[in-house]
Amino acid sequence: MPKQYSHLSKHERDIIAVLRSQGASLRSIARQLQRNPSTLSRELQRNAPPLHRGYYLPHKAHARARQRWRLSHQRPRLKSAALRHHVRTRLKLGWSPELIAGRLRHQTRLPTISHEAIYQWLYSDARTLIPHLTRAHRKRLPRGHSRKHRKSHIPGRVPLAQRPAPIILRRQAGHWEVDTAVSRQGPAALAVLAERKTRYIKLQRLPRRSARSMRLAVNRTLAQYPTSLRRTLTYDNGTENTDHQDINAALGTRSFFCEPYRSWEKGTVENSVGLVRRYFPKGTDFTGLSKREIKHVERRLNNRPRKCLNYLTPAEAFRRECCT
Numbered sequence: 305m306p307k308q309y310s311h312l313s314k315h316e317r318d319i320i321a322v323l324r325s326q327g328a329s330l331r332s333i334a335r336q337l338q339r340n341p342s343t344l345s346r347e348l349q350r351n352a353p354p355l356h357r358g359y360y361l362p363h364k365a366h367a368r369a370r371q372r373w374r375l376s377h378q379r380p381r382l383k384s385a386a387l388r389h390h391v392r393t394r395l396k397l398g399w400s401p402e403l404i405a406g407r408l409r410h411q412t413r414l415p416t417i418s419h420e421a422i423y424q425w426l427y428s429d430a431r432t433l434i435p436h437l438t439r440a441h442r443k444r445l446p447r448g449h450s451r452k453h454r455k456s457h458i459p460g461r462v463p464l465a466q467r468p469a470p471i472i473l474r475r476q477a478g479h480w481e482v483d484t485a486v487s488r489q490g491p492a493a494l495a496v497l498a499e500r501k502t503r504y505i506k507l508q509r510l511p512r513r514s515a516r517s518m519r520l521a522v523n524r525t526l527a528q529y530p531t532s533l534r535r536t537l538t539y540d541n542g543t544e545n546t547d548h549q550d551i552n553a554a555l556g557t558r559s560f561f562c563e564p565y566r567s568w569e570k571g572t573v574e575n576s577v578g579l580v581r582r583y584f585p586k587g588t589d590f591t592g593l594s595k596r597e598i599k600h601v602e603r604r605l606n607n608r609p610r611k612c613l614n615y616l617t618p619a620e621a622f623r624r625e626c627c628t
Contacts, residue, residue, distance in 0.1 A: 311369070312339075312347060317362035320344065324360055381425035387414055388430075391422055395436040398582060399608060401426070406615040438582065458541060458561060460549050464569050467560045471536060477501045477625040478535035481573035482522065484544060485580055486513055489589035493544075494598070495521040496580060498573040499533075502621035503610055505576050507602045509590055510544075519547040523554050531556055533625065538562070538570050579605050 312320075316337055323333045330348075334341040350372075351365035382388045394404045401422035408416045426433055471479045477499060485494040491512040498505050508521035526534045536558045539545040548559040562569040583601045584590070606619040613621050 311373070312343070314362070314366045317347075317366050320347070321360050321362040381421045381429065382417065384415070387417070388425075390414055391425070392430070392433060395426075395433050397608075398436070398579075398604060400438055402611055403609050403615070406611050407609050410615065438578065458539075458546055458548070460559075461541075461561050462559065464538065464560050464562050467536070467538070471500065474501045476535070477622075478529075478531075478533045479538070480526070480534070480536070481538045481570040482518075482545070483540065483567075483570065483573040483577050484510070484513060484518070484542065485577050485584065485590075487586070487588055487590055489587060490591040492590035492593075493517075494580065494584065494590050494593075495525075496573055496577050497522065497525055498576040499618075499622065500538075500572050502618050502625060503572065503576070503613065504618040504622040505579075505602060505605050507580065507598050509593055509595070509598055513542075513544050515544055515547040518544040519551055522551050526555055526557075529626075536560060538573075540567055540570065576605070579608075 316339075319337060320333055323336070330341045330344045333339075334344055337344075347365070347369075348360060351360075351368045353359055353361065353364065382391060390408075391401075391404055394407075395401075399407075401419040404422060405417055405419040408414055426437070470476045479500045481498050481500060483496050483498075485496060487493070493510040493513040495508040495510050495518060496505065497508075506525045508525055510517040510521055522537070534555050534557055537548065537551065538560050539548060540562050541564055545561075551557065552559055567574055580601065583604070584593070606622075607617050609615045609617050
């Protein structure tokens with residue numbers, strides 16, 4: 305009597321191949337394996353080579369069966385059409401999978417999902433959306449990246465190690481980090497200022513990467529805020545930052561500088577520059593950018609929720625600081 309059904313093993317497939325090559329019938333093979341003849345018939349139909357149906361290769365057949373089993377046991381990543389539409393729309397707005405998943409916790413009409421589920425859906429079923437990711441890699445491989453900047457002389461330079469603890473712990477608003485996004489296509493650059501506690505971003509176009517241009521841009525940007533929201537500025541060692549003492553005199557701020565070759569010490573603005581590059585990639589000529597275009601990107605980034613802010617937007621967090 306045939307035994308209770310279970311999937312054919314690799315050993316059984318080897319026996320089928322040997323006996324079939326010797327001319328044995330399906331019924332005689334089934335009796336020897338204690339299997340139903342229809343089980344063997346289905347096996348030969350499903351797992352025979354697609355171009356040579358008369359052959360049966362056991363190792364290839366076993367691989368096909370295992371692949372079919374794995375696919376049949378995969379659950380759909382994003383089950384509902386509404387959820388897929390929601391994720392697709394937010395990705396096109398520049399949101400990361402982690403932000404999308406985190407923001408769903410504040411909504412009730414859609415089920416919550418993990419960011420890993422979104423990544424798996426992207427790389428298996430929606431690969432056309434991969435370019436909308438921050439790091440649009442065709443494969444999910446970790447990559448390292450490092451950059452070095454030339455050291456320049458900064459008058460009155462105060463190292464970052466002397467920065468007070470409240471700034472490091474982000475307990476107080478008004479501490480900004482400053483960086484520039486440059487282009488080889490022209491002399492113009494983009495000044496990027498990021499507030500450490502709220503991640504609020506301000507962008508200003510510089511006609512050229514010079515100390516005077518940076519000084520005017522920073523003064524123009526921060527002068528509109530009360531003194532409680534302009535306390536310190538953190539820079540790298542670029543020559544465009546040599547007028548920092550004049551900025552401090554105009555705004556009442558203090559300035560600190562990263563160590564050479566350690567731009568990661570001002571990671572808030574480095575991350576902000578990376579977000580800006582999604583809209584103005586390397587090779588963009590900043591000379592032709594209008595103020596309207598720059599403000600559009602600024603609003604996009606400030607209305608993008610952040611995990612570190614419990615999925616509030618920088619604009620929401622900054623407004624709270626303005627009201628306190």
